[in-house]
Amino acid sequence: MLSDHLSAAVRNLGRNRVYGGLNIVGLALGLAAAVLTGLYVRSELSYDRFAADHDRAFVVTSELRSPGQATVASDYAPAWLARRIRQGVPQVGATARLVYDQVSLKRGAVAAREELAWVDPDFFAILRLPAIAGDPLQALNDPDGVVITRSVAHKYFGAEAPLGQTLILDGRHILRVRAVLADFPSETHLTQHVFASGRASFSRLARIDAVPNPDRGFATWLVTPRPGQSPSARFETVRLRTYARLATPDVAPAASAALRRLVASGDMLAGLPPGSSVQLELVPLASLHLQNFRGANLGAGDARASLGGLLGLTAAAGLVLALAVVNLVNLTTARAAQRAVEVGVRKAAGARRRDLIVQFVSEAALQVVVATVLAISLVELLLPGLNAFLHKSMSFPYWRDPALALGLIAVAVAVSLITGAYPSAVLAAFRPASVLKGGPVETAGSGSIRIALVVAQFAVLIGLAVTVSVVWMQTRFATSQGLRMDIDQVLVVQATPCRGAFEAEVRRLPGVVTAACSSRNLLGLDDFDTVKNVMDGNVAGGPITHADMGLVDYDWFDLYGVAPLAGRLFSPERGKDELPVQNYPELQRGSVVINMAAARALGFTTPTAALDQEIQVGPGYGAFDIVGVTPDTTLDLKSAQVKPTFFLADFANYPADQVLSVKLERARAPDTVRAIDHLWRRLGQPGEIQRQFLDDYVQRLYVTTIRQGVLVSVLCGLALLLACLGLLGLAAFTAERRTKEIGVRRALGATRGAILRMLIWQFTRPVLLACLIAWPLAWLVMRSWLQGFAYQVVLSPWIFVAAGLLALAIAWTTVLGHALKIVARKPINALRYE
Template structure:
């Protein structure tokens, strides 16, 4: 029986090649898109799952509120890790990480820049699953000036992984670090990824006992029976106990609604659910998982709808077949099996083609999504069974209505030609509306994302990021100011500044700032070390006061603050000029500064976040870069001159650079990739919907060929007939626009809420999406309509 069903189904599909091709093509595109998105979602959901103790690992965070401004950090104070482990028996282990910025490592006569370097407590290897190739993980980082490197780094510097006891020289502190461990490369699916783990004992700041300084990523491993919610509830008393000191009254601070709170983030939630300041990497967003999952489902539904629509539209052509089969004694159940067999056969063939298409497109998809997805034996173990299940489900869903609808035809009515009401027109109309509602939703979503990205690109951020050349690693020079002075002499250079604190960089330095009044509670601020040319180079403006000056030696005791910091200190306008501001360093020493000026607020974090307090002092930055504002003329020639100056003062260092506008774009790479993915799958959804609409238009034109022939004989022209065949489809698209527009508006408003600075949803987006959908439908249907309208009416009437 099964063999006969397959043979009959195969013959039927070959007989109707056009509709079979349209169905196979639509399902192939839908399944291929679904497979790519499933790959993407599976990769995003797998972050940090490589850790065998992942369910017991938590990151400790800090939430800080002062004067109605709340800031969320992924870091805590240096002594928190040890204090938590001491105070709470639920905690089995605690470890800290703090990245080492701009690290240079000596390799022969060359100094190589390394970006994945971190100071780490020894317990990190007992918390995270980081297998060693050589060395003892339990003791590897206990001694000062020891380092654990990964396999790739060992091969890069030594050509072997058998390097225990050998040394690496870090140029930053001119110290040799003994290699005490070599571990396997960390999985890409990790929220942090480092090549060098330096011993925390090598970091002179690691012994800071101040609970007001937040600068360490801290992880805890709970005991198997520990309850994280109960533990987190105890953190309020923990912070109160450790923050009430002789210099800071936490009770008074909290009485005004302010707080400094610790909380926990489960390890598996960090990548998709955490967007705090000072994250160790660029995290994903769970909302995008939902969005892309919905897109995959919608595209698959559109492909299934095409199948159902085309099958029911062909009901008149297959009605006599059903009637004859029933007269000859074929039971209805056999007919249902027959139609389902055809559906599953088409889906199976489409699935094979979809696998090949997804494999071909995987490289391009990786480039768009910023992923490194590959087809491996590991993912094929679940992919092939999952695909088989999808084939059966999609085949049954796509073929269910045609199977039950066509098999229900009464043979007497069919053979007498009484097919009125048997063509499923109402359902087809509803499905077309559903298809185009999804398509319009995706068009609106794509336009909204690109509108927001365009707003980000053109927003006045409070500084000018255009035509700023950033020469990196000048901190390795004996005196970076010599290079600065030489570069400023070049024609085409407007200004230059030496500092690593840039609005588009990740170089940050949190600090506690307080005012001169006893009632002024300290608050968390950024403290940047800059030079007197900083504001001019970056095009920043002063609201009041003056800039630093190299000619005034007393400016070393001066400070510039932004408008937000001035408000936090309780001052407005010129009232803050010459007032005292205090900064407490990591050693607990209090430094006094005098306010010289207030800088107009500028965005130095993502536009997802509000502007936070910031202060600048006149001091050299050991992580510096040389930032050069250049004219927009012959940039290539000027860069050649800058490189010559670099080679003159630095013989053994590579000339590395970037442009500030490019660095700014990287801050929004996730949004750009999301927009590209949205655009790609929106185009795919439109293409699949058009395939279905094209088939329906052809079927409708074929069924109405006699009517069209009569109309042409009675004098109807091509334009009138084309309008007649097109208008019904346009009405359905308009209904889809009415349904999709408010839903898309609500969804995009929710997405835009994730940005502190955003472009309001524009009415023209709905207009363009609606007109675009109508135009797409008109072009798709008109092709078939015009083809039928210009045909010889005698041929269609002769067939009747």
């Protein structure tokens, strides 16, 4: 019996090659899109699950609120907290800290700049990463111990066995390889591949622990001596992550409660502005990738996932698959009349309704099986390109992954039942007597259901078109238009102190338009400046404002294309602009430029109102005259509002990490960058040069948004294609079905234009109804998505109107060809039809 059904299904598919091909191709595209999207979402949800016992590993996250400043949520924790957790949280079995560092490593002729992590010895007891040589659990007990990954071992040691071999750090310290880890998958929060023992006296962890720092204060400081400057030190807040291993996963709530009590009992707010608050949480390691960190650019390369974005992407892929299913259902039921006689004869010959349903479900299943095979082939073909675009290593091992194989089978069965159930019910409901007499063959309501499906199809298309438009508008706004800074061809070199021989030589290089020094916090380059560059300021009788302190050169504003809203900028012709070496404890006296956020915080309603006002900065720093007000500028429009900022020209006194911004000529940029690198080495600057183009940095800040935008755009393109395929088949059938009607209308005097308008209007009404459904839903969804950005584009009505017009244009273009063919026929030929 089954073989008979399959044979009949194959014969029917062969008789309807065009419609069958449209069904199979559309369904294959929908299935492939769903599978690829599913692989991406599964990858994003599987971060750090490769580590053994990952469910027992937790990371301490913090949320800092300070008056006048944006909330900072990050994976930062103070250095002393790990010891206090071991003492005060009994559910925790081990803790370890990780501190980032940029170092130079050398072995023989191989030398490179590496991102290194200084970690406590228990780090690998918490993160049990797979090892291929040595014992990571014991490797970092020795102060000179270092653990590297396989790729780093191959880079420095080639085919040699790396265990026991040495690496030279920054040209003077020796590290000995104690263990080698397997290379990490792309699904991990760890960006480092070199882990050195924090017990080394020269490590950042050892230096942090050597600073007198009792259990108080939120910030972790490092002090690097800087001769000839008062104060003779460089202060640096360190990004430090704290890990904890729980006895069992189910004690996490109790551990979090104990952590909150520990924070409440300590003096964590020491050094923070009055009114500040800190909240700490224990986050499972596998959930760290989904945390909504904001307010500080803690590594632009740490592209974190948004759970809402993943859900939206999954929904979009599901809708595309639904479109493919709708196409199959629509075309199958629309062509029901072509099989009416077959159904009538079989029922008259004794076929039961159940037999007919099995027959038509078998036909649908055959198309689904063929489409599934084609979809699997498309996934295999497209996956390498998707991996390259997403910088992932996703695989599609359906033959050895039971969950994946069962998922594919379940989807295929579900689609078979969905696409076969309703059409088979429609076809099996035909009455033999009516069919064989030539009476109406369409069941009641089938036409309405078909129209409803077309409306749903176009509603999905319109919604996806709106989504794509808003995502790309927001991305463009966030990476260029909204910055209010010209970052094109701007190279930033980390150089502290910035002023000196290197800066002077860079200015003279061919291809350099201009260059300017500034403090690093002004650009927020992977910085965590919660307290070190913040000072209080107020005008007489006005509110106290917590503002960032930014150091700028004379040319800095011009380099970034920032013009004042009122007043002027710093100039070398003004004697008070550049501050001299301070004679402590005397207060400074000079000029300051503020941004508009600072002007509002100080109580000024307009930029002009702030000019020539005296502002007290401190405590104990000095009095400054406001000479200019600039627009609010930032590189990060996503995570936080622009902070109030005071700009000073005080490189002689105020300690800050500094950068040199270099504006390059586009045509000569590659040669100029090489010349800057050579100049750095020639002048004997410490360490390898650390540089990056600002537009690349901004792109990395939004890499997740950009990637998901591209994926949604592809899904929208597929939805458009599927809508065209479905409408093409439906229009062809409609034109064929109404051939006699059109002939009669023509014979009674109807013009071609009237017939054409009738046919086009038939497909215009569903599009208009789809707009009424899609517009409010799309507005709600995109409004919610935009809430994740500190600065947003406006949801203009034209976006929704344009999406509706696009759908209307698609409908008209698809139908027009068939309509023209029908109206061109002679009435006599149409009346002879059937």
